[in-house]
Amino acid sequence: MIYRNAELDFVKAILAKSPMLKKVKIFLYNEVAKDEALHISGILKQSPHASSVVEFFVEIIGGSGSRSRSVM
Numbered sequence: 001m002i003y004r005n006a007e008l009d010f011v012k013a014i015l016a017k018s019p020m021l022k023k024v025k026i027f028l029y030n031e032v033a034k035d036e037a038l039h040i041s042g043i044l045k046q047s048p049h050a051s052s053v054v055e056f057f058v059e060i061i062g063g064s065g066s067r068s069r070s071v072m
Contacts, residue, residue, distance in 0.1 A: 015049035
């Protein structure tokens with residue numbers, strides 16, 4: 001989980017410093033629970049962001065040939 005905190009900190013830094021940002025897509029592997037994906041999207045929504053129009057998309061992707069499903 002420590003590496004995920006570092007990754008989230010990186011995304012939060014981009015959000016805070018990018019006033020022209022319109023869309024953020026984050027892809028999580030199938031092993032990640034849907035609850036965890038919702039938790040991540042909640043953290044990002046509450047984080048300060050420089051753009052007032054940014055949209056968040058967190059998708060869970062599977063292995064070979066499986067389709068992605070969005071949790072937002």
